[in-house]
Amino acid sequence: xxxxxxxxxxxxxxxxxxxxxxxxxxxxxxxxxxxxxxxxxxxxxxxxxxxxxxxxxxxxxxxxxxxxxxxxxxxxxxxxxxxxxxxxxxxxxxxxxxxxxxxxxxxxxxxxxxxxxxxxxxxxxxxxxxxxxxxxxxxxxxxxxxxxxxxxxxxxxxxxxxxxxxxxxxxxxxxxxxxxxxxxxxxxxxxxxxxxxxxxxxxxxxxxxxxxxxxxxxxxxxxxxxxxxxxxxxxxxxxxxxxxxxxxxxxxxxxxxxxxxxxxxxxxxxxxxxxxxxxxxxxxxxxxxxxxxxxxxxxxxxxxxxxxxxxxxxxxxxxxxxxxxxxxxxxxxxxxxxxxxxxxxxxxxxxxxxxxxxxxxxxxxxxxxxxxxxxxxxxxxxxxxxxxxxxxxxxxxxxxxxxxxxxxxxxxxxxxxxxxxxxxxxxxxxxxxxxxxxxxxxxxxxxxxxxxxxxxxxxxxxxxx
Amino acid sequence: xxxxxxxxxxxxxxxxxxxxxxxxxxxxxxxxxxxxxxxxxxxxxxxxxxxxxxxxxxxxxxxxxxxxxxxxxxxxxxxxxxxxxxxxxxxxxxxxxx
Numbered sequence: 001x002x003x004x005x006x007x008x009x010x011x012x013x014x015x016x017x018x019x020x021x022x023x024x025x026x027x028x029x030x031x032x033x034x035x036x037x038x039x040x041x042x043x044x045x046x047x048x049x050x051x052x053x054x055x056x057x058x059x060x061x062x063x064x065x066x067x068x069x070x071x072x073x074x075x076x077x078x079x080x081x082x083x084x085x086x087x088x089x090x091x092x093x094x095x096x097x098x099x100x101x102x103x104x105x106x107x108x109x110x111x112x113x114x115x116x117x118x119x120x121x122x123x124x125x126x127x128x129x130x131x132x133x134x135x136x137x138x139x140x141x142x143x144x145x146x147x148x149x150x151x152x153x154x155x156x157x158x159x160x161x162x163x164x165x166x167x168x169x170x171x172x173x174x175x176x177x178x179x180x181x182x183x184x185x186x187x188x189x190x191x192x193x194x195x196x197x198x199x200x201x202x203x204x205x206x207x208x209x210x211x212x213x214x215x216x217x218x219x220x221x222x223x224x225x226x227x228x229x230x231x232x233x234x235x236x237x238x239x240x241x242x243x244x245x246x247x248x249x250x251x252x253x254x255x256x257x258x259x260x261x262x263x264x265x266x267x268x269x270x271x272x273x274x275x276x277x278x279x280x281x282x283x284x285x286x287x288x289x290x291x292x293x294x295x296x297x298x299x300x301x302x303x304x305x306x307x308x309x310x311x312x313x314x315x316x317x318x319x320x321x322x323x324x325x326x327x328x329x330x331x332x333x334x335x336x337x338x339x340x341x342x343x344x345x346x347x348x349x350x351x352x353x354x355x356x357x358x359x360x361x362x363x364x365x366x367x368x369x370x371x372x373x374x375x376x377x378x379x380x381x382x383x384x385x386x387x388x389x390x391x392x393x394x395x396x397x398x399x400x401x402x403x404x405x406x407x408x409x410x411x412x413x414x415x416x417x418x419x420x421x422x423x424x425x426x427x428x429x430x431x432x433x434x435x436x437x438x439x440x441x442x443x444x445x446x447x448x449x450x451x452x453x454x455x456x457x458x459x460x461x462x463x464x465x
Numbered sequence: 466x467x468x469x470x471x472x473x474x475x476x477x478x479x480x481x482x483x484x485x486x487x488x489x490x491x492x493x494x495x496x497x498x499x500x501x502x503x504x505x506x507x508x509x510x511x512x513x514x515x516x517x518x519x520x521x522x523x524x525x526x527x528x529x530x531x532x533x534x535x536x537x538x539x540x541x542x543x544x545x546x547x548x549x550x551x552x553x554x555x556x557x558x559x560x561x562x563x
Contacts, residue, residue: 023506024483030499031490033555040549043506047541054512060519062527069518069531073511073538080539081546085554088497088547095504095544098536105533106513109526121470220500227510232473234513240473241480246507248484249499256493344493351496355551363558369493 008056015053016238022046023242027249033364050238085359086316089348090147093216096223097140103133103226108193110233116184122233123183127176129229131196136222138200143215146204147348155208168199209348210390214257216349221250253350260344260370262396262407289425292443294455297419300443301327302460304381304417306337308373310410311353312346314387318449321360324386327453328362330460339366341373341383341410343391374411383415385436387449389422393434403432418442421452498551505544511537 022042029039055066083091107130111118118126145151172195175188207215228243230236258264292300301307309328315321331338340362346353354367377383385392392412395402412418413436420437422444436442445452491499514537517530 019509023509024487026502026506027484027487027491027499030495030502031487031492033492033495033552033557036495036498036552036555037549040502040545040552043502044545047505047509047545050509050512051515054515055519057516057519060516062519062521065527065531066515066518066534069514069534070538073535074542076535077539077542077544078546080543081550083547085551088501088551091543091547092497092500092504095501095540098540099504099507099510102508102510102514102533102537102540105529105536106510106517109517109529109533113522113526216500220503224503224507227507228477230510230513232470232477234516235469235473236513237473237476239509239513240476242506242509244477244480245484245488246503248481249488249503252485252488253496253500256496342493349497350500351493351498354494355497355554358551358554358556361554361556364494364555365557367494 008058012053012056015049016236019046019050019053020238020241022049023245027245085355086319087148088355089212089216089352090144092349093140093144093147093219096216096219097137097144099223100133100136100140100226103223103230104130104137104193106230107133107233108189111189112186114183115186115189118183120180120183123180124176125229125232127179127192129226129233130192131172131176132222132226132229134193135196135200135203136219136226138197139204139215140200140219140223142201142204143207143212143219146207146209147212153209155206155211157206161202161206165199165202168195168202172196172199210345211261212348213345213350213352214254214261214263217250217253217257219250221247221254224248224250256344257350260408262404287438289437289444290440290442291446292419294445294452295459297443297445298456298459300417300419301331301336301382301384301456302334304336306339306376306380307331307382307384308339308341308368308377308380308412308415310341310343310383310385310388310392310412311357312343312386312388312391313348313353314389315449316347316353316356316387318387320386320450320453321356321362323450323453323457324357325360325362326457327460328366330457334460339368339373341368341370341412343370343388343410346388346391370408370410377411377414380415382417382419383412385412385418385420386453387421389434390432392420392436393432395432395435399435412436413439413441416441419445421445421447421449423448494555495552498548501544501548501551505541505548508537508540508544511541 023046026039026043029035146153175192224243224246228240231239231243328338342353390404392410394413396404396407396409418441514530514533517526521527
């Protein structure tokens with residue numbers, strides 16, 4: 001070891017240390033919207049320092065291909081950073097897949113460079129890295145495909161599905177155990193990649209659209225853990241730290257999402273969700289609903305003091321968020337207090353609804369979390385539900401036979417008047433009937449979310465005094 | 466080898482606790498940017514891939530490394546870009562008073 005080498009090595013380690021600190025600060029600053037953009041900057045600086053440090057690495061002989069790969073990667077990254085806000089969930093799933101792909105490939109290369117002299121513990125970590133990363137790769141691609149609606153969104157289930165899935169995973173683990181004991185068994189290594197790749201597909205097959213927020217969070221966690229395992233293999237503390245941060249972030253979000261859907265924690269950990277809610281709305285009796293026109297709805301809203309809008313994914317699908325913003329402006333101008341109630345699983349990934357409303361220029365201090373706003377519904381004149389269904393279903397509180405019983409909901413039914421914009425009386429995605437629609441205080445506003453809100457805005461503009 | 470592995474476990478444990486405490490404080494308002502940001506940070510795996518390409522120990526490792534660098538770099542660039550785009554949209558009603 002010569003002096004220059006040792007000097008370089010120290011510089012690299014110091015740069016990695018600074019980068020690690022910046023990564024932690026980056027997440028810390030994300031705690032509030034006012035400092036959040038500093039967080040992005042800190043992360044970017046940390047990333048540049050880390051890459052610069054790596055390029056100083058002693059033993060790098062070929063810079064040409066590094067440069068080419070960095071340029072191509074940036075070229076792919078830019079369009080991925082410019083997607084529409086409604087497409088952010090599938091973009092996120094796709095980026096989990098890319099991250100996992102990187103980890104799988106590096107793990108594979110490391111194995112073939114080191115075999116057969118791999119210590120047992122190292123081989124165990126390497127196996128964990130490769131298994132987690134490859135199942136995350138295909139799982140995330142599947143999730144992205146379902147979110148993009150390239151693949152069928154309906155959950156596909158069959159008898160013994162969990163048994164099949166767990167058996168496939170067990171095969172991967174058995175191969176891993178054999179490789180730990182016999183790290184020279186080169187020919188088995190591809191099996192340890194292909195089998196988890198299959199498992200990743202099987203894992204997402206039974207998942208329906210409504211479960212996507214949980215699944216994305218879980219895959220996020222897996223991606224982080226696989227990167228941390230890669231850090232152990234490469235003996236890189238920077239990678240271990242980044243992987244641990246990502247892993248815990250995904251873990252926390254999975255727990256929040258599973259609580260918001262009233263799913264047990266083991267359910268989340270084993271990825272065995274999606275197969276409930278098969279035969280829900282069976283014994284339907286004819287019940288009457290009251291409906292109203294845009295004109296009548298505008299009148300009631302204009303006369304209200306406090307309005308709470310409850311947006312759901314249906315609003316985003318109808319691209320109605322900009323019209324909702326116009327409604328917000330029109331009502332605010334008349335002195336009506338308008339706020340938005342955001343259920344944790346509204347949208348297709350954690351926090352998605354907030355981004356969609358922020359994009360429509362609705363101030364973030366008007367967006368309320370479920371726990372903040374639920375106590376205010378009894379003092380609310382009008383609750384306007386746009387494209388949300390299950391998260392407003394009072395059956396979740398009272399009806400023990402309901403498939404969503406126990407799920408925390410927005411207490412919309414406690415408002416003085418409830419208005420629901422809905423295409424028709426067809427039950428929603430989960431196929432569960434919503435007693436909210438039959439209440440005396442509920443008015444159904446039948447129509448497309450965007451055009452109906454537009455109608456209300458027009459009526460409000462028409463009779464300004 | 467064993468001591469460096471143990472060091473790694475210590476780092477992992479501490480980073481896990483820090484991550485848990487820091488991320489618990491992130492407002493649910495920003496959970497989507499949180500996920501895209503951690504995704505970009507996670508792409509620090511690019512560091513391992515760069516070394517793999519640069520050392521050029523075998524053809525296989527170089528080819529795998531190049532693809533890995535491409536995948537991770539696209540996450541770095543795309544992740545930071547979209548996080549910043551999202552965060553720019555979050556405005557408070559107080560200063561602007563619309």
